[in-house]
Amino acid sequence: MSRNLSYRVWDNEKKEYSDNPFSLDQYGLLYIQDEDGYWEEANEDRFIIEFNTGLEDKNGKMIYEGGIVKVSDSENVASERCFFGDNAVVKSSYKGGAFTVKNWYGEQILNWDVLLERIEVIGNIHENSELLGGEE
Numbered sequence: 001m002s003r004n005l006s007y008r009v010w011d012n013e014k015k016e017y018s019d020n021p022f023s024l025d026q027y028g029l030l031y032i033q034d035e036d037g038y039w040e041e042a043n044e045d046r047f048i049i050e051f052n053t054g055l056e057d058k059n060g061k062m063i064y065e066g067g068i069v070k071v072s073d074s075e076n077v078a079s080e081r082c083f084f085g086d087n088a089v090v091k092s093s094y095k096g097g098a099f100t101v102k103n104w105y106g107e108q109i110l111n112w113d114v115l116l117e118r119i120e121v122i123g124n125i126h127e128n129s130e131l132l133g134g135e136e
Contacts, residue, residue: 008064010048010126018047050124051092053099053110061121063110065092068123068131069101087122087131103132 009030011018021033022042030042030049050066057063058072067090088101090110099110101119123131 007049007051009042010050010066012046012048015126022047024049051099053090055099055110055116057119057121058117059120063090063099063119063121064124065090065099066125067121068125068128070120070122071101072118072120087133089125089132 007022007024009018009020009022010016011020023031023033023039025031030044030047031039032042032047033039048066050064053063053065055063057069063069068087069090070087086103086105088103088107091100091102091107100107101110102108122128125132
């Protein structure tokens with residue numbers, strides 16, 4: 001089965017990313033295909049949709065909502081970007097549809113504000129929440 005690269009789905013019951021066939025409708029409702037090939041609305045408490053940002057980290061790994069990233073420090077980075085060197089979680093922002101990286105220092109838009117060559121995906125909020133130091 002081919003994976004949908006525009007989103008991934010976390011299964012809260014099985015505690016893993018699901019390989020089941022899913023589909024999103026125009027209203028953002030998630031559907032899952034059962035064993036008989038029928039589509040039914042997925043339980044929103046069980047299944048969590050995490051969208052692909054469309055961006056890759058410094059190693060070419062896709063960055064998804066819910067991902068935990070490490071942002072490397074650099075001599076060329078302005079001092080006001082004090083969250084460099086700390087782990088941050090990727091979230092969706094309803095401010096113009098942007099994605100952000102957020103930690104206890106605050107948040108930055110995930111684009112030119114956070115240079116992609118300094119970002120590395122190191123985990124996700126479901127399996128690696130300890131990487132956030134209990135802040136998220």
